[in-house]
Amino acid sequence: MNKQWQNELPVDGIKQITPVMGGDVNDAYRIDTDGEPRFLLVQPGRTAEFYAAEIAGLEAFEAAGITAPKVLGNGVIDGDAYLLLDYLEEGQGSQRELGQLVAKMHLTHEPGNLFGFGLPHEGGDISFNNEWTDSWSELFVERRLDHLRDRIVAENLWSEDDAEKYLQVRQVITDALEEHRSVASLLHGDLWAGNYMFLSDGRPALFDPSPLYGDREFDLGATTVFGGFTEDFYDAYQQEYPLNEGAWRRIRFYRLYLLMVHLAKFGGTYANSVEKSMDDILNR
Numbered sequence: 001m002n003k004q005w006q007n008e009l010p011v012d013g014i015k016q017i018t019p020v021m022g023g024d025v026n027d028a029y030r031i032d033t034d035g036e037p038r039f040l041l042v043q044p045g046r047t048a049e050f051y052a053a054e055i056a057g058l059e060a061f062e063a064a065g066i067t068a069p070k071v072l073g074n075g076v077i078d079g080d081a082y083l084l085l086d087y088l089e090e091g092q093g094s095q096r097e098l099g100q101l102v103a104k105m106h107l108t109h110e111p112g113n114l115f116g117f118g119l120p121h122e123g124g125d126i127s128f129n130n131e132w133t134d135s136w137s138e139l140f141v142e143r144r145l146d147h148l149r150d151r152i153v154a155e156n157l158w159s160e161d162d163a164e165k166y167l168q169v170r171q172v173i174t175d176a177l178e179e180h181r182s183v184a185s186l187l188h189g190d191l192w193a194g195n196y197m198f199l200s201d202g203r204p205a206l207f208d209p210s211p212l213y214g215d216r217e218f219d220l221g222a223t224t225v226f227g228g229f230t231e232d233f234y235d236a237y238q239q240e241y242p243l244n245e246g247a248w249r250r251i252r253f254y255r256l257y258l259l260m261v262h263l264a265k266f267g268g269t270y271a272n273s274v275e276k277s278m279d280d281i282l283n284r
Contacts, residue, residue, distance in 0.1 A: 001137040002078075004077065004078055004240070006070075007075075008077045010073045010082070011031055011033060012034070012138070013035060014031060014032075015033060016031075016032040017029050017030070017031050018030045018032070025123065026041040026043055027043075027150050028041055028238055029042070031087075034085065038072065038085065038087055039086065039087045039088070040083070042080050043080065043081040043082075044079075044080045045079060046080070047081055048082075049236075051081060051082075052082065053122060053130075053210070054208070054209060055074060055212075056118065056211060057211030058071055058207075060108075060186055061206065061209065064186060065174055066101060066104065067205040068206050068209075069088055069205075070085065070086045071083070072085060088205055089107070091198050091199055091202055092198050092202065093199070094204070094232070095229065095230045095236070096232045096233070097203070097204050097231055098229075098235040099232065099234065099235065099236030100204075100236050100237075101206070102188075102219065102233075102237055103236070103237045103240035104240070105186050105206070106219070106241055108185065108186040113133070113134070114132045114213065115133050115136045115212070116133055116139055116213060117130040117132075117211055117213060122278050123210065126148075126261065126264060128144055128147060130142045130210070130212055136177060136214060136275060137173075137174055137178065139212075139214065140214065141170060141173060142254075144172070145257060146170075148260040148263075148264050149163070149166055152263055157263060157267065159263075165275075165278050165282070172282065176246070176253070177253075180244070180246065180250060183215070184213040185213065185215070186211070186213060187214050187218055187219050188206055188222075189210030190208065190210040190220040190222060191206075192221055192222050192258075193223075193226055193229065196228075217243075217247055217253075217254060219254075220247075221252070221253065221257065221258065222254060222255075224255055225255055225258050227247075230277055252281050253281065256274065256278060256281065259273045260274055
């Protein structure tokens with residue numbers, strides 16, 4: 001990181017800037033200072049608005065009492081967008097408390113039961129329309145699943161048979177959602193194991209949100225794809241905010257969504273997982 005960056009960052013007393021793991025979207029750094037450390041995300045070649053939805057999500061978390069990083073700054077330096085956050089020191093904690101925290105987030109409802117968010121989802125190379133609607137099926141199926149289908153087909157990652165199978169799966173999903181009354185909960189939007197941590201005092205915290213108001217089963221589906229959530233998590237969640245009948249059948253829909261995102265982003269490595277997920281939906 002060059003001197004211009006260091007000089008323009010709204011951080012006093014910088015002692016060291018160290019690259020750290022920051023996911024597949026951003027460049028990430030720890031900034032050690034004369035005082036508290038800071039966490040810096042950088043998105044090359046983007047405007048500051050790239051981080052607008054994430055900032056709004058973190059502010060929504062704060063308003064709902066959800067432990068998450070605090071936003072300290074946002075802007076552009078030398079043509080690259082940045083987001084400055086406080087640095088959360090990692091420790092160990094309880095999956096039960098994590099389940100309680102996620103339930104607390106989901107108990108924050110959109111007053112008019114509208115689905116969406118005030119800003120679109122910007123995920124680097126995949127974006128989604130979050131305009132408000134009273135139909136969860138419209139937001140999830142038409143704007144997310146169908147959009148992913150179009151992307152996957154355009155990149156020749158599906159055969160005609162795969163595309164036809166998707167239409168069968170789509171019908172199962174729309175029929176099931178028509179019978180289910182979705183409630184618009186505050187969602188993390190990308191709730192996999194890489195987006196939570198336990199702090200040095202043991203408290204669970206959430207970060208890197210892709211926020212929206214939607215059916216809470218969307219978040220729970222994401223938790224089942226790559227592991228990192230134990231039975232204690234689900235038991236505690238169920239005690240705090242019991243799931244509706246048929247939830248675990250519908251959660252398969254959101255597993256498929258996340259796997260389709262990865263197929264669209266990373267290619268054929270995820271083709272078999274997507275196919276198995278579609279077969280699972282059709283065969284149960």
